[in-house]
Amino acid sequence: MKDKLYSKDLSLWYGKKQALKNVDFSFKDKSITAFIGPSGCGKSTYLRCFNRMNDLIATVNIEGEVVYNGIDINGKDADPVEIRKKIGMVFQQPNPLPKSIYENVAYGPKIAGIKKKKTLNDIVEKSLRKAAIWNEVKDELKKSALALSGGQQQRICLARTLAIEPEIILMDEPCSALDPIATAKIEQTMLDLKKDYTIVIVTHNIQQAARISDQTAFMLLGELVEHGTTKEMFEKPINTETSDYINGRYG
Amino acid sequence: MSKKNIEITVRCLLFLCSIISLMILVGIGYFLFKNGFSAFIENGLGNFIFGKTWNISKNVYGVYPLILGSLFVTTGSIIVSAPIGISVAIFMTDIATSDIKKIIGPCIELMAGIPSIVFGLVGMIFLVPLIRENFSPPGYSLIAAIIVLIVMTMPTIITLSEDSLRSVPRQYKEASYALGATKWQTVWNVTLPAAKSGIIGAVILGMGRAIGEAMAVYMVIGNAFKIPNSLFDPSRTLTSNIVGQIEEAALNSQHMHALFACGIILLIFVFLFNGISFKMRKVV
């Protein structure tokens, strides 16, 4: 395989409980891949394997490989900090830091060692523009990001992720806490970003997967049941469980 | 310095901090036992604990009256402060409106913040003469210490009992009300039994506070080294014994060792009370 990002035989345990079972999957570059499946099936867990977010949970045990640019990111010499700069993440609940809008977006670049005010200003503006929120906040960059609406917060979080110039963006149900208008804005932004980034989105909203993704993968009880192009998956799913889920007959 | 090195340095520094914190406890234990055990050896453990003489010039030390004194003031005060404290806690959780809570809450908080020396002062200037003139001289007495401790343990018992009363699930109470029970019936039959072990834990922690209190007790108890015959007799506790002599005892003397041994016995009681209290309150 020569794909940029793939997992091979990936299993994960929370203590004794197995949450991922031998998941093999490879991501297509510069496209949107959607993960769907009932809640608790392991979508978030799988996503968090790619930026080593599961390091933060003491009970987690991982077997198998997650390979990015030919390197096993769980390997001994892989540095989670470097990986997270290349593989960004947007969380389910908008989680702006308790700082101003500007500081939220500048946080990543500053951590990476950028000190020049001018450069930072440019990065902040560029990122906010890409996340389609520049016009709404450009006059109040000093305002606390926590004072914005949920939809705006989520786009700040997206801008913040773009500011560290990742190659891959992981999004864990980014719209589940948002209203339809805010959701539409985020979806449009994602479609715009697709030409420059590889986007992975977890969603429980099947229509959303159908609307925006190029590839779709269906998970159930920690296993990857079926995957393919979104068109195929929705028109002629092979697996009966997949078709039950897509047609809303599941649980 | 590279980021990796900073991480490692910071981790080491923080680890060092917690090692030092740990060393403090170890150090206290070490010094207490190093000095205190000498007293057990010098006097003989049995003679030290059950002896009834404390003679500095002859270097004979027995702490039986002190242990009794400590236990008397502790039980005496808790017998009164427990029912009162629990009542106030019930009042705060089930009767007081939020306006009244806003007044009484800070009062209790303030009460907890009053330095023990001030309780001692007021006890000494107000309570002691009162007892002397209305009951029996000299006024400096077991009962004076007990009364001071009743007031001092009150905030502990109130706040902790309140906590455990509050942690009783609302559904229990609602179920009781829905069956037509009055407020008092609900408190008596539902809330109190459900919070029982937490409340007992609170009371026992109050005992730990009472037995460990030094200054206020020292100022009102009279510090007579004898087993009191009545509540109006002066007496002495493990703590007030240390307060009275800590400044004069020479380092490494048998006298100092005896004071440390008092500390050990005191600590055994305190850990016993605190341990039981912790267990009881964790059950809830």
Added chain:
Amino acid sequence: MIKPQIAQKISSVLLWTITLLVVSSMLFIIVYTVLHGWRSLNMHFVFGSTITGGLMAPILGTLYLILLTLLFIFPLGVGTAIYLSEYAPENKFTKFTKFALKSLAGIPSIIYGLFGVAFFVVFIGHTCILAGALTMACLSLPYMVTSAEEALIGVPKTWREASYALGATKWETTWKIVIPAALPGIMTGVILCAGRVVAETAPLLATVGFSPFNPVSPLDGARTLALELFYLATEAPSTGGITRQDLITQAMGVAIILFIIIILMNMSVRWIGKKYSNEQYKIGR
């Protein structure tokens, strides 16, 4: 059997009475102190030099002791709290440290007094502010750690995740996100510890000395307000012209000053708590 309605009435009245009794006993202590002590509170007494019967030395001594104690426990306590909440693996050592801190918090203050005498005073060679401050540092350390740890644990996990996801290291996350967010709680801990230094007497009896001169160096002897109160209340008048009654009035005056300090500290803790939670509320968390 008493009717439930009547039992309800009786219990209600009883609980009201008991509560009012407790609250009034506390008010009584305060009012009694103020009535007996206010006469002593004049410029000469409060700010006069201690050799001429003023409180300058104990006031300075108290401040000195607070600063020195905080100097020790702030880094040590916050460091320990950060280690325990952010870094510590879940192992025996961590458990034991937490247990040790809990035990330290339960030790009666007079025991710290004994420890201070046997260790710090011996180590330094004589009683002094430094010995007193080290003793108070041991006593208040568990409180500093506990309040800081609580504040750190209260910082939402999502903020940490956000920071990590942006490529921050553990320390960067702790330093730039977690500590600032926990600062109000940490400050509360600092005030709490300062309050203990003001209020405690037993650990200082035989560790700080009782020099009536204004302290200059940490190796000077000193007295605190609480200690001064103790001496005023328990010692016979030494100089002519001053009666025992005068000393009592002065002791009550010192008690009033202690009240004022304690109330101010309580208020600032409340103020911090309120401001903090308001801010949280405003930003809709």
